[in-house]
Amino acid sequence: xxxxxxxxxxxxxxxxxxxxxxxxxxxxxxxxxxxxxxxxxxxxxxxxxxxxxxxxxxxxxxxxxxxxxxxxxxxxxxxxxxxxxxxxxxxxxxxxxxxxxxxxxxxxxxxxxxxxxxxxxxxxxxxxxxxxxxxxxxxxxxxxxxxxxxxxxxxxxxxxxxxxxxxxxxxxxxxxxxxxxxxxxxxxxxxxxxxxxxxxxxxxxxxxxxxxxxxxxxxxxxxxxxxxxxxxxxxxxxxxxxxxxxxxxxxxxxxxxxxxxxxxxxxxxxxxxxxxxx
Numbered sequence: 001x002x003x004x005x006x007x008x009x010x011x012x013x014x015x016x017x018x019x020x021x022x023x024x025x026x027x028x029x030x031x032x033x034x035x036x037x038x039x040x041x042x043x044x045x046x047x048x049x050x051x052x053x054x055x056x057x058x059x060x061x062x063x064x065x066x067x068x069x070x071x072x073x074x075x076x077x078x079x080x081x082x083x084x085x086x087x088x089x090x091x092x093x094x095x096x097x098x099x100x101x102x103x104x105x106x107x108x109x110x111x112x113x114x115x116x117x118x119x120x121x122x123x124x125x126x127x128x129x130x131x132x133x134x135x136x137x138x139x140x141x142x143x144x145x146x147x148x149x150x151x152x153x154x155x156x157x158x159x160x161x162x163x164x165x166x167x168x169x170x171x172x173x174x175x176x177x178x179x180x181x182x183x184x185x186x187x188x189x190x191x192x193x194x195x196x197x198x199x200x201x202x203x204x205x206x207x208x209x210x211x212x213x214x215x216x217x218x219x220x221x222x223x224x225x226x227x228x229x230x231x232x233x234x235x236x237x238x239x240x241x242x243x244x245x246x247x248x249x250x251x252x253x254x255x256x257x258x259x260x261x262x263x264x265x266x267x268x269x270x271x272x273x274x275x276x277x278x
Contacts, residue, residue: 009133010039010047018125019137020056027056033070035059035077050135054185061209098156099134105149106131120148138213139183140258143278147218154191154200154276170194177203186210189271200273206231210267211260220253220277229267234258253277 017024030036031046036055039047048056062068062076106116106127117124122141130137130145137145146152177190186207193201206229215237224231225248233241235255242262243249251257253273261267271278 009135010049011053011129011133011135013038013046013048015125015129016048016053016056018123019053019129020060022056022060030056030059030070033074035070035074050133051185053135058186058209097134098153099131101156102127102145102149103131105151109149116145116148120144138211139187140212140214140216142183143216143218152218152277154278198275200271200276200278202271202273202278204267204269204271206261206267206269208261208264208266212258215256215258217256218253218277220273220275221250222253222274223250223270223272224248225270227268227270229265229269230261230263231267231269232260232262 011019013024013027016022017027027036031038036052036059038052039049041047059073062073068076106113111119113124113127116122116127120127122137122144126137126141127145129135130142142153146156172192172194177192179188179190183189187210188205190203191200192203193199215234224233224243226243226245228245231243233243233249233251235241235251235257237256241249
């Protein structure tokens, strides 16, 4: 009897190893110690989701940065299970899919995956996974791809809601925000401005450890105001600014910048880019 077709949203162990930098043997070892629990096909092939990938990155951070043992991480996972279920429930609104749009842009330029990889410096496997599943890439990687195609993440997300009613009054209600796609369960970005606004006005929610993973730059200027938690912003690879609740930062977007939540609590902030260039 033929096996069932694997849904596109799943990642194979080789893809997860490539995206996370963790070897397949280590992933299997962590599974033996009940740190991760992948899904399986009817033939026994391991399948991973974006949630698994985020969990693997969290485990690596706890191992390398905080030096925790496998037993300590397993205990910590147990304590976090209930709060994670609560957060995922409150974030039930699905992210927009832009993987197919990235594939269409690549095909329009008549480029192969290897062509785009060589021109952007991104791994071909990462680009392929992103096009196929709309998951698996960092904020910086997605931004780099969008810039290569002469567009932005904001523009890509606009294309999927072009038929949505416009807020002529300029008011975006609490439950009407457009969710910017693909950044996984640890990063939620809500677009708080109408489609034709001259600014990207966004509400960001970052879980502990969430980050851009690398620096990126683009045209424009940006403003960040921290409402809750901590945010570290690194400019030009050397200027580090740790922002606390009530702090804000304003900088030229052409300066290479990266960011992450270094705290143990959720970070909530307002982020504005002008012109819309995120």
